[in-house]
Amino acid sequence: MNxxxxxxxxxxxxxxxxxxxxxxxxxxxxxxxxxxxxxFKQKIANKNTAETNxxxxxxxxxxxxxxxxxxxxxxxxxxxxxxxxxxxxxxxxVSSDQLNPHSLALSIGDTLHITNQNTSTQYLFISEIxxxxxQAIPDLKAGQSIDVRLTLEGxxxxxxxxxxxxxxxxxxxxxxLTKKFSSGQRYQFENLTPNHYQLIFWYWRLGKITQTIxxxxxxxxxxxxxxxxxxxx
Amino acid sequence: xxxxxxxxxxxxxxxxxxxxxWASTIAGNIQAPKRVKKIIVYLEKADGSSxxxxxxxxxxxxxxxxxxxxxxxISTKDTIEWINNESKEIDHNIFSLSPLNNFDLGLGEKGSSxxxxxxKDGILNYYCSVHKKxxxxxxxxxxRYYQVLEQPAAFQIDHxxxxxxxxxxxxxxxxxxxEPIKITLGAKPVNxxxxxIKKR
Numbered sequence: 036m037n038x039x040x041x042x043x044x045x046x047x048x049x050x051x052x053x054x055x056x057x058x059x060x061x062x063x064x065x066x067x068x069x070x071x072x073x074x075f076k077q078k079i080a081n082k083n084t085a086e087t088n089x090x091x092x093x094x095x096x097x098x099x100x101x102x103x104x105x106x107x108x109x110x111x112x113x114x115x116x117x118x119x120x121x122x123x124x125x126x127x128x129v130s131s132d133q134l135n136p137h138s139l140a141l142s143i144g145d146t147l148h149i150t151n152q153n154t155s156t157q158y159l160f161i162s163e164i165x166x167x168x169x170q171a172i173p174d175l176k177a178g179q180s181i182d183v184r185l186t187l188e189g190x191x192x193x194x195x196x197x198x199x200x201x202x203x204x205x206x207x208x209x210x211x212l213t214k215k216f217s218s219g220q221r222y223q224f225e226n227l228t229p230n231h232y233q234l235i236f237w238y239w240r241l242g243k244i245t246q247t248i249x250x251x252x253x254x255x256x257x258x259x260x261x262x263x264x265x266x267x268x
Numbered sequence: 269x270x271x272x273x274x275x276x277x278x279x280x281x282x283x284x285x286x287x288x289x290w291a292s293t294i295a296g297n298i299q300a301p302k303r304v305k306k307i308i309v310y311l312e313k314a315d316g317s318s319x320x321x322x323x324x325x326x327x328x329x330x331x332x333x334x335x336x337x338x339x340x341x342i343s344t345k346d347t348i349e350w351i352n353n354e355s356k357e358i359d360h361n362i363f364s365l366s367p368l369n370n371f372d373l374g375l376g377e378k379g380s381s382x383x384x385x386x387x388k389d390g391i392l393n394y395y396c397s398v399h400k401k402x403x404x405x406x407x408x409x410x411x412r413y414y415q416v417l418e419q420p421a422a423f424q425i426d427h428x429x430x431x432x433x434x435x436x437x438x439x440x441x442x443x444x445x446x447e448p449i450k451i452t453l454g455a456k457p458v459n460x461x462x463x464x465i466k467k468r
Contacts, residue, residue: 071398072363074361074375075361075398090422101399101401103400111361128357133424160442160443162443165366165368165390194442196443
């Protein structure tokens, strides 16, 4: 009886993970996660290590406040390049010591809805990280919002003229529909016309992984991906 | 005697374009808005060729889970050596995803050192994958003829070989950009150059 119940639960969870099948359409889904450097993981796995810096709890790593907690990273983005893209709007808030979100994946042509929660006017701009490209943003008065259409593509930064703490890292690509997740969460893009698509996984500190996928009618394609420094090897 | 003189003159004419006979000074002033702070004024050969730098090694310490210094200014062909100077048993990793030079140097224990060579000029950010506040920046310059200014001020670059140069500046405030100046340097110093930094 217990086995039957367990099997039923397993079947139910498996069904819940896959997107709903739509006639003549397909979907892609999976889990996006991040993990620590492989050498760091190996060191933690070595229980005989004498180093007091490496202590573990029942869940794995005991995380010090100054360490990157790869099991709980936010702002992981999954992007899908779609031919029939409709521009999206993304909210950004400006406070006294940060821009929220800290990172944002979006499409060229998308709108940034920027709200100034400060008591002073903000002078923001967008700059390419590895090139000279630049986009000016009109002055944003205290308490006001502004809509800015992104004209740059690639690795970018949204910056402030007079407060270096205000920084948001942007990754922009043409026709890229994006969704934001936390490490270990499930993503999905459904109702897709059968074709080949580009799927992009990005975290600002760990770079991006691009994969071409084939979407078939009445089928769900599963792509799980882990972002790590190890992608450099 | 006439033949010897002729050989000497021919040799001089032949080697003149490739041998800098003099080294001199390029000096001037930076004109920039008040918001502009740190600047690196540097010289690049006008024909884009590299200068004959003797490779150097620069040290960055990893201490109290920070890179010290956080900014390294080096020249092409130079190496950076990261030394783990932590007082406790703390490991660090060094990696960069920059298109200029992407690398992962692995994990370095207390007392260890890790090295990376830089061949292309440009700016790159690097991180420790273990510690979230450990970020560093490397500025790789095309020559060793440069000066770092904490704010717009007078500058002076000495011992510059004669030839055609372009005076440029790296402005850390990305809203602003320097306008490069082409300079021909001979035996005499070139003074009173004004390098203008403007809003992009």
